[in-house]
Amino acid sequence: MSRHVIDRAEEIPPGTRRVVDLDGRSIGVFNVEGTFYALRNRCPHHGAPLCEGPVSGTMLPSDPDEYRFSTAREHQIIRCPWHGYEFRLDDGRGLVKPETSRVKAYRVEVEAGDVVVYTR
Amino acid sequence: MSVSTAAAAAPDRATDVGVIDSDVHPNFEAGIRDLIPYMTDTWRQRMGFGQEGWETSFAASAFHLPLNYLHVNTAGAFRKDAAFEGKPPASDARHTARDLFDRHDISRGLLIAGQMFGIGAMPQAEVAATLASAYNEWMDERWLQVDDRYRGALIIAPQDPDLAVAEIERMAGRDAIAAIFMPLHEILWGEKHYHPIFEAAQRHELPVVTHPSGTESIFARAPKMAGTPTFYIEWHAGLAQIHYSNVLSMLCHGTFERFPGLKVVIAEGGFTWLAELMWKLDRDWQSLRDEVPWIKRPPSEYILDHVWCTTQPFVEPHKKEHVAQVLDMVCADRNLIFSSDYPHWDFDDPQRALAAIDPALRRRIMVEAPLEVYGDRIR
Numbered sequence: 453m454s455r456h457v458i459d460r461a462e463e464i465p466p467g468t469r470r471v472v473d474l475d476g477r478s479i480g481v482f483n484v485e486g487t488f489y490a491l492r493n494r495c496p497h498h499g500a501p502l503c504e505g506p507v508s509g510t511m512l513p514s515d516p517d518e519y520r521f522s523t524a525r526e527h528q529i530i531r532c533p534w535h536g537y538e539f540r541l542d543d544g545r546g547l548v549k550p551e552t553s554r555v556k557a558y559r560v561e562v563e564a565g566d567v568v569v570y571t572r
Numbered sequence: 573m574s575v576s577t578a579a580a581a582a583p584d585r586a587t588d589v590g591v592i593d594s595d596v597h598p599n600f601e602a603g604i605r606d607l608i609p610y611m612t613d614t615w616r617q618r619m620g621f622g623q624e625g626w627e628t629s630f631a632a633s634a635f636h637l638p639l640n641y642l643h644v645n646t647a648g649a650f651r652k653d654a655a656f657e658g659k660p661p662a663s664d665a666r667h668t669a670r671d672l673f674d675r676h677d678i679s680r681g682l683l684i685a686g687q688m689f690g691i692g693a694m695p696q697a698e699v700a701a702t703l704a705s706a707y708n709e710w711m712d713e714r715w716l717q718v719d720d721r722y723r724g725a726l727i728i729a730p731q732d733p734d735l736a737v738a739e740i741e742r743m744a745g746r747d748a749i750a751a752i753f754m755p756l757h758e759i760l761w762g763e764k765h766y767h768p769i770f771e772a773a774q775r776h777e778l779p780v781v782t783h784p785s786g787t788e789s790i791f792a793r794a795p796k797m798a799g800t801p802t803f804y805i806e807w808h809a810g811l812a813q814i815h816y817s818n819v820l821s822m823l824c825h826g827t828f829e830r831f832p833g834l835k836v837v838i839a840e841g842g843f844t845w846l847a848e849l850m851w852k853l854d855r856d857w858q859s860l861r862d863e864v865p866w867i868k869r870p871p872s873e874y875i876l877d878h879v880w881c882t883t884q885p886f887v888e889p890h891k892k893e894h895v896a897q898v899l900d901m902v903c904a905d906r907n908l909i910f911s912s913d914y915p916h917w918d919f920d921d922p923q924r925a926l927a928a929i930d931p932a933l934r935r936r937i938m939v940e941a942p943l944e945v946y947g948d949r950i951r
Contacts, residue, residue, distance in 0.1 A: 497858075511862035516826035519865065536859035548858045548870075 590679035595911035597686030610706035638690030654915035661915035697732035725753035762825030815841035826866035843881035882911035
C-alpha cells in the first residue's frame with residue numbers, strides 16, 4: 453500500500469479537483485460537498501482523461517416520460533469528457549454495464565488535515 | 573440431393589405444427605368492391621359505391637385503396653403461377669391452401685390484408701376503420717372458415733386509436749385470429765398516439781404485425797422516406813428505413829417498459845438492419861442515457877424480447893458464409909420468423925430460401941420461434 457499526501461484539505465475546497473501523478477498513474481482527486489473521491493484519470497472506454505469531465509448528480513431510472521434527477525451522495529458521477537459515459541465517483545462503476553465497465557477508484561482519507569490517497 | 577421438407581423443419585412434437593408462414597396475402601377479386609357486402613348501405617353510399625360503369629374508373633368517384641400507384645414492377649407484382657381459373661393470385665382460399673400449404677408443406681399461414689396495406693394513409697379515420705371492419709369480416713368468412721391452416725391478422729385503422737381498439741375488441745375473440753395488423757401511418761410507433769392500441773394488444777396477447785404499406789412517401793399521411801423514390805426498385809430496396817425508424821421510436825419512448833407484454837412483428841421489412849440498430853443504440857445509450865432514463869436495460873435487449881422480423885425477402889450475400897454470420901449478428905434465433913410473402917413476386921420458398929442455414933436454426937425460425945410469438949392461437 454502506497455500512501456500519498458496530496459495537499460492540505462482546505463487547498464482542495466468543495467467543488468474542486470486536483471489531477472495528480474502518483475507512481476506514474478494520473479489520478480483525479482475530487483471534493484464534492486466535503487467528501488473526497490479519487491479515480492484513475494483514464495476512461496475504460498477509449499482512454500480519455502476521464503477526470504477532466506464534469507461532476508454532477510445523475511438522472512435516475514424512471515417510468516416512461518418521467519424524469520428524476522438526484523444529487524444525493526450515492527448518485528454523484530463523473531462524466532467522461534469524450535463520450536459522456538457516466539461513472540460513480542465512490543466506486544468507479546459505470547452507470548451502464550456496472551459489472552464490466554469500471555474505472556479504478558482509490559481509497560482517499562483526510563488525515564490530520566491532509567488529503568491522503570492510497571494506491572495499490 | 574434434394575432437400576426434403578422434413579429435413580427443412582420437422583413439426584413441433586407437442587403441437588404437430590410444422591412450418592409457420594407469417595406473411596400470406598389474400599387478395600380481392602374485384603378490389604375494394606369485394607368489401608361492399610360487408611358494410612352498411614350508409615357506408616356504401618358514403619364511399620361512392622353506388623356508381624356504376626364508366627364513372628367508377630375516374631378519380632373521386634369512389635374510394636380507392638391507397639397503394640403504390642406511382643411505381644411499376646415490370647415483372648408484375650404477383651407470382652404469375654398463383655393465378656387460378658382467371659382469378660387474381662390468392663383470391664381463392666381453397667386454391668391458395670393447395671398451392672401454398674400443400675405444395676410447400678406449410679402448416680400455418682398468417683393472413684395479412686394484401687390490398688389494405690395503405691389504409692393508414694386515408695385522411696378520414698372512419699373510412700379506414702369501416703374498410704378494416706369489412707375486410708375482417710371478409711377474411712373470416714372467405715378464408716378463416718374455409719381451411720383451418722389459415723390464421724388471421726385482424727386489421728385496424730391506425731389513424732384513430734379509439735376506433736382501432738373497438739375493432740380489436742370486436743374481433744379478438746374470433747376463432748383463428750392470431751395477430752393484429754396495424755398498417756403504417758405518418759406517426760412514429762413510439763408516440764403516445766398508439767398507447768391504447770398497444771394496451772389492447774397486450775391485454776389480448778395478440779402480436780402487432782406491420783408491413784410495408786405501398787404508400788411510403790407517396791401519400792401525405794403515409795410514413796416518409798428521406799424523399800420520394802423515382803423507381804420501384806429504389807422504393808422496394810429502401811423500405812427498411814421506415815421500420816428502422818419505428819423500432820427506434822418505440823425503444824426511445826420506452827414502449828416496451830410501458831407495455832412489457834407487447835410483441836411486434838415486422839413483416840417484409842428486412843432484418844440485417846437490426847444489427848446496426850442494436851449496436852448503435854447500445855453504444856449511444858451509454859452516452860445519452862439521461863435523456864431517456866426509462867431505458868433501463870441495453871436497448872438491444874428490448875429488441876430481443878419484443879421484436880421479430882420475418883425472413884422474406886431473404887438475404888443473398890455475395891459470400892455464402894456471410895449468411896450465417898449476419899444471422900448470428902442479428903440474433904436470428906431470437907428475432908427471426910419465416911415468411912413466404914405468397915403470392916407476391918418476391919416469394920420465398922421455405923425449402924429453398926433458407927436451405928443454406930444450420931438446420932437447428934432453420935427449425936427455430938420456421939417452427940419454434942413463431943409458436944412462441946403467436947402462442948396457442950397458432951396451434
